[in-house]
Amino acid sequence: MSTARPTHPEIALALLDLQRKHQEARAVADLRNDDESIAQLAWAEDRGTATLKLVTAVYGWPGRTLAGEAGADAAWWLAQHSDDPAFQEQALELLQEAVQAGEATRRHLAFLTDRVRVRNGRPQRYGTAFAVGVNGIQAFEVEEPERLDERRAEMGLEPFDEFDKIVRLHIKLPPTTA
Incomplete structure (x- = not known):
């Protein structure tokens, strides 16, 4: 982990600002779930995607050297939450x-690998993608589930059972109607 000053702190600041705006819009949309808040979330996602596309076209992936640790985290966040499948695939290649x-x-x-695979109808590899359905919170299908924790460890992830508990604590289910 590098603590050196990024070569382009202005890019880091822009990415961090877009990440913050997306997170705020997402929180409001999750809470209110109305047309206005959903539109604000879509705007934040579109703005984040457009900016990240521009940055990657000029500089490549905004990693630690270019954007610092926090800026690199924000770049991943924006790619992870992009609503542009073609760009997500491009971002995945650059991130690799x-x-x-x-x-x-x-x-x-x-995380981005699983997002792209699920979006393309393929089983995820690392067990990071979940959905809320009629049976509650469920992980999407995982390829070779017997090797899941081995793959997760290779990627610096906690065992799946621990992650599953964290996800279930943080995802808020809509109230059921009796």
Whole structure:
């Protein structure tokens, strides 16, 4: 983990601001779930995607050197929550290269890998993607579930059972009607 000053702190600040705006819009949308809050969330996602597309087109993946640790985290967040499947796939390729170069975390790569695979109708590899359905919170299908914790450990993730408990504590289910 690098503590050096990023080469482009202005990019880090922009990415962090977009991440904050997305998180705020998401919290409001989760709470209110009305047309206005959903539109604000969509705007935040679109703005984050557009900015990250521009940054990656000019500089490549905004890793630790370019954007610092916090900026690199924000870049991953924006890619993870992008509503543009083609861009998410491109971001995944760039993130893979950044991980190999020591510029990004394997943890982020695991999450984005699962997001892209689930979006494409494929089983996830690392057990990071969940959905809320009629049976409550469920992880999407996992390829080779017997090797899941081994793959998770390789990516710096906690065992699946621990992560599952964390997810269930943090995802708020809508109230049921009796």
